[in-house]
Amino acid sequence: MMLKNIFFKAALLSSLLLTTVQSSAAQGKNTAGGEKFTVVLDPGHGGHDAGTVGTGRRKIYEKHVVLKVALKLEKLLNENMDDVRVLLTRRTDVYPRFIDRVNTANKNDADIFISIHCNSVENVKRDGPRVRGAETYVMATQKAAANLEISKKENAAMMLEENYRETYKNFDPSDLASNIGKSLEQFSTIKNSISLATMAQEGFEDTGSRKNLGVKQAVLYVTYATVVPAVLVELGFLSNPEEEDFLHSEKGQQQMAQSLYEAISKYKVRFFDSRQHGPKANAPVDFDAIMAEQTGNVNQTQPAGDKTSAGEHSGGVYYCVQLISSPKTVNVKTEPTLRKFQSVEYYRENGMYKYTMPKTSTFAKAQQQLSQAKSKGAKTAFIVAFRDGKKIDTAAARKLTGE
Ligand SMILES: [Zn+2]
CATH class of the missing domain: 3.30.70 (Alpha-Beta Plaits)
Known part of the structure; x- marks a missing residue:
């Protein structure tokens, strides 16, 4: 079922407009006073929501794999970066509501938010063996939002939450292009999100030895409602037997954590350490132009x-x-x-x-x-x-x- 049939329409997305201001304030914070670089890691799914079950050969699912990678990444960050603060949306097999995941970033003045997931094809038997690779999603810009497939499985668990209609009444993906496209264009965070996503993909390719499926745009709640630079990474396909074995292995999980660690380090050097906090809030954002910029050396x-x-x-x-x-x-x-x-x-x-x-x-x-x-x-x-x-x-x- 498409999400647009389910969510109430909200004519004014005033909360989103308000948080734009908070976002630029957060980005402009002075690092000279020894402020820490705050990273929020969001292991997807959890508890009743297993995420993708992959090939079905195992009893360990997406929710388990992404938690292990997140905990390994947290360890790498804490051991190797002295001015970092790492927050996780969950540390055990529990299900945090989507809104609580997002608020972990928004209410803690986070510098970046990374939601960690694993992928799957619809038809595991037919497509599983041939589809592989890692990809990273950022919130769609106006130009793309109009043409994008609205629903994605990463939004689906939201509808199982109690009172989801009330909690997410402002999130109507079908209205994105028409109602809030213009303010999305002004989101200074999109450019930073694309930079972070590009760095994550470089890490997956260079360090994780994954096939690089690229940076993509989607209408996902966790990247939509966060007021800080946010990405959703898909580490690989659990529907692919080889990739599933890799992502279940200690070595594979460590490699993927290392990939993300390197991406975060790069991002920090560019936007935090050098006190460069991205474009002004009203700078226009064009996905294609930013991607072209990223491909340079x-x-x-x-x-x-x-x-x-x-x-x-x-x-x-x-x-x-x-x-x-x-x-x-x-x-x-x-x-x-x-x-x-x-x-x-x-x-x-x-x-x-x-x-x-x-x-x-x-x-x-x-x-x-x-x-x-x-x-x-x-x-x-x-x-x-x-x-x-x-x-x-x-x-x-x-x-x-x-x-
Ligand atoms: Zn997922």
Whole structure:
């Protein structure tokens, strides 16, 4: 049954509009005072709601797998990040209401919300063996909301909750495009959600060795009602025997937790540590444009310095002082070299994370930055050059900038 037949229509979604304001306030919070990066992990389903049962070969279902991955991820975060606060919507086999999952993020001023799930095909016998891979969902933007399939199984358990009509009366997916599309376009959190989703997919592919099914848009309650950047990850298909074995194994669960840990680290470096909190609340959001931006390489970084002095004036050519490189993301606040720098960015190359000072438009400015870097103890720092987001030879770049 389609959800649109079930939910009451609400003409005004005033609660959503109000929370937009809270969202930008939360995003703009100052990190200088030692505030912690708050991560809310939401293991899907639980209790009476088993989630997908996969191939049916086992008595351990989606609700068990996602809880184990969430607990492993919590451990990784607590052990490896000193300025993080991790909250779980459940720690045992219980069923939290959808609204309580969302409120764990909204009422605790969370920085990100990650709902963790496993996937399944409808026809397990026919499609199970051939469908595999990991995907991540973000809340649909206006353009897409009109054309999207409204119902998805991840919303379904909501209707088993007592008083669900009253609790979720403002959530009418069939009205999304017409009634609240415009305010959705203004949701500053969508852009951050897409960044987080992209990082999660990179983690699933690189560290989890999963097939990358990409970042997708959907109308899901947990990503709709959260006022903070929110994603719903589908770790893999329990309807696929091989993927089910992987996700049930200790090693597979650890690998998926590690994938998400790396995504969270990357997100934190970009949006929290560098005190870059995303676009202003009224910036227009376009899914396709953001996705195009994400596919670039150095474009993953944002200029943390003064934009007027650090532009790309000479045909998209710019320079960066590279400080360190690492096979994994590092905590820029505690890493011995990076912690001496006010703002740090990174790009990825050959599987390595390369941390740099903010980009500059001329080689001369890069040279000044390089001597600053060396005086701060970054003895092996050097200058790298880019053209249109692609790394180029420094000598070639100097010709282009006439230096
Ligand atoms: Zn699920």
